[in-house]
Amino acid sequence: MKFKWRALVVFAAVTLIVTAAAMVAAHKIAVLTQLERIVADIRIATMLPPEPQDPNVVIVAINEDTLKQFPYRSPVDRGFLAKLLASLDAKKPRAIGLDVLFDQATEPDKDKALKDTMAALKTPLHVSYSDNRQFVDSAQLKYLNDFLPPRLRARAEFAVDPVDGTVRWIFPGAEGTDGKYIPGLARAVAASAGIKTPAVQEEIVWHGRPDSKTSPFKIYPAHVAPLLPASWFAGKVVMIGEIVSLTDRHRTPFHVVYPGLRGQLPGVEIHADAVAQLLAGHHSQRLDLTGEILLVLFMAALGAGFGLLHRHFGFYLAVGAVILVVLWVAGFAATYFTGVMVPLLEPSVAFLLSLWGTDAITGRQARRQREFIQSAFARYLNPQLVKRLADDPGMLKLGGEMRDLTLMFSDIRSFTTISERFNAQELTHFVNRFMTPMSDAILAAGGTIDKYMGDAIMAFWNAPVDDPAHAEHACRAALAMRSELVRFNAGLKAEAEAAHHPYTAVRIGIGINTGECCVGNMGTPQRLNYSVLGDEVNVCSRLEGQSKTYGVDIVVNEPTANECPGFAYLELDLILVKGKTKPVRIFTLVGDEAVATNPAFVALKISHDALLAAYRAQQWAEARRHLHACRAEAPELVMPFYALYEHRIREFEAAPPPPDWDGVYTATVK
Numbered sequence: 001m002k003f004k005w006r007a008l009v010v011f012a013a014v015t016l017i018v019t020a021a022a023m024v025a026a027h028k029i030a031v032l033t034q035l036e037r038i039v040a041d042i043r044i045a046t047m048l049p050p051e052p053q054d055p056n057v058v059i060v061a062i063n064e065d066t067l068k069q070f071p072y073r074s075p076v077d078r079g080f081l082a083k084l085l086a087s088l089d090a091k092k093p094r095a096i097g098l099d100v101l102f103d104q105a106t107e108p109d110k111d112k113a114l115k116d117t118m119a120a121l122k123t124p125l126h127v128s129y130s131d132n133r134q135f136v137d138s139a140q141l142k143y144l145n146d147f148l149p150p151r152l153r154a155r156a157e158f159a160v161d162p163v164d165g166t167v168r169w170i171f172p173g174a175e176g177t178d179g180k181y182i183p184g185l186a187r188a189v190a191a192s193a194g195i196k197t198p199a200v201q202e203e204i205v206w207h208g209r210p211d212s213k214t215s216p217f218k219i220y221p222a223h224v225a226p227l228l229p230a231s232w233f234a235g236k237v238v239m240i241g242e243i244v245s246l247t248d249r250h251r252t253p254f255h256v257v258y259p260g261l262r263g264q265l266p267g268v269e270i271h272a273d274a275v276a277q278l279l280a281g282h283h284s285q286r287l288d289l290t291g292e293i294l295l296v297l298f299m300a301a302l303g304a305g306f307g308l309l310h311r312h313f314g315f316y317l318a319v320g321a322v323i324l325v326v327l328w329v330a331g332f333a334a335t336y337f338t339g340v341m342v343p344l345l346e347p348s349v350a351f352l353l354s355l356w357g358t359d360a361i362t363g364r365q366a367r368r369q370r371e372f373i374q375s376a377f378a379r380y381l382n383p384q385l386v387k388r389l390a391d392d393p394g395m396l397k398l399g400g401e402m403r404d405l406t407l408m409f410s411d412i413r414s415f416t417t418i419s420e421r422f423n424a425q426e427l428t429h430f431v432n433r434f435m436t437p438m439s440d441a442i443l444a445a446g447g448t449i450d451k452y453m454g455d456a457i458m459a460f461w462n463a464p465v466d467d468p469a470h471a472e473h474a475c476r477a478a479l480a481m482r483s484e485l486v487r488f489n490a491g492l493k494a495e496a497e498a499a500h501h502p503y504t505a506v507r508i509g510i511g512i513n514t515g516e517c518c519v520g521n522m523g524t525p526q527r528l529n530y531s532v533l534g535d536e537v538n539v540c541s542r543l544e545g546q547s548k549t550y551g552v553d554i555v556v557n558e559p560t561a562n563e564c565p566g567f568a569y570l571e572l573d574l575i576l577v578k579g580k581t582k583p584v585r586i587f588t589l590v591g592d593e594a595v596a597t598n599p600a601f602v603a604l605k606i607s608h609d610a611l612l613a614a615y616r617a618q619q620w621a622e623a624r625r626h627l628h629a630c631r632a633e634a635p636e637l638v639m640p641f642y643a644l645y646e647h648r649i650r651e652f653e654a655a656p657p658p659p660d661w662d663g664v665y666t667a668t669v670k
Helices: 002-028 030-047 078-090 108-120 138-147 185-192 267-280 289-307 313-338 345-362 365-376 383-391 415-419 424-444 470-499 535-550 558-563 599-616 620-633 636-654
Strands: 057-062 095-099 125-129 153-155 167-170 173-175 181-183 218-221 237-242 249-251 264-266 399-412 448-453 456-461 508-524 527-533 554-557 568-576 584-591 664-666
Touching (some): 002 030, 002 345, 002 636, 095 185, 095 267, 153 173, 153 185, 167 267, 185 237, 185 267, 313 345, 399 415, 399 527, 424 448, 470 554, 470 558, 535 554, 535 584, 568 599, 599 620
Parallel strands (some): 095 125, 508 554, 568 664
Antiparallel strands (some): 173 181, 508 527, 554 584
């Protein structure tokens, strides 16, 4: 009965923890977020349910045949555009969106004719506009502002994924150089058609095709449109723009399957998709948060249940493959038959992590392997210490001296989970392989390795050899360890891919503290260990543990930061670590002097410091504003920190701290 209760507790704990971890990882770790988007792109490109052509939106295409009628291809002949608009106006459409940028002069009489026609139109009209200096220079912007009155302007930009440049969202709009808000073209056209929409970035719901060869919208060549029946345009939104091979094409989710023109759609067709969506009132059909949580929770529980069976690897491999195949087939089928977009990577990660985690916690092999590692790496002597002992055998006695030292603690995150993948011999090889570059980085910076504790390293600087710049050298060692970890993970990934095995990146946490300690030979006359003792050692260990709390890889105490102020630091908190009565100010080490003077980091630090100031002043709205600015500027390695503060701000908004709150956070874990 006791075993059953223990298994039930493990099952529940793993299920809940893995569910939370998988959801946080899927939304906060850029690689996982992007992979989930790519999986969604594949479904959009291949599994959109067939739909008839949209009845509310038509496209008038300026195509190759249209351009052949003019003496020059660009800009588009404005006399022709004037006549086209006038003829469409007479057909009484609901609204017109003109996706052509008028940023330079052409023939004066034609320019005037187009301006006069646009001014006289009875049909609501919105025209593409941009003051983005990536697209228009100052002269072009001046002409565009003179040519196009503010009431007709609508932003032509697209909301693209910053990672791969894919258009995924409807661009809501932005302020112009004059400070006035200009909506995106799709929202402006929808508004002129009587559909008001909030100024938020909403995911595009791509219109399905009737078949593989038919466009989602009726497309009429611009030079033919004036000859077509008025009934084809009456009451509809007409989008005008170029559809040619090499101009104004943008990467869309279809690109993941169709690398050619089918994947890079013309801008006017993307705008048409967005307008059709707004007119129909469609919203993203992704699973809502409640459904997402339930799905991930179910898959985590399923994995945890199988993990309790303690079967051999082949069983887990077969069962896991079947379950994941069923999940992914069901996800693709849901998109095809209902249009619903179910997350797939996130529940898959939850299933695998819980399967792995439950087996690791309740299995004996992981504990045996960990004990083996701790025994094998019990002692390590720094070469400098060996030399001093050879020169002065009298050092082999008990005793120590008080010195200012800089201390470092480092260990591997989720080591128990990692150790489950290996037998004892393989795990020894893995730890040796990991410890070698980490140790080399410490030794190259003049550090002394005190001991290895399983997967952890303890080191210090300024003993036994004097080192006036000990704080700086410890920080450089930590940065070198971060770089070595990147190379180490790259090697693991290459090997995993070559062997067709799953790959999991190794992550580490590092704590650095500077203070006075007792350093010397500790132990007994029969067995000595050159080591350090003192309260600052305990503080350093606590700092390393707080790297998990704040989601960063390096945590530095204030004395260390003061000793080498030229490095790039971001303050984390004023914290009361477990077992201490006085708070300490802690920082994360982002980079060296070059990073500290980088304009991007300088801008981030200003926003970051403003966030902490507002947070400690209990100005929650101001803190949230600075938090958003930080997220826009910060590198990925500090993003979990901002997620933590967002959570704290939300909690304090619901239950404010007392008025005399000093901003100190009391750590509840070591």
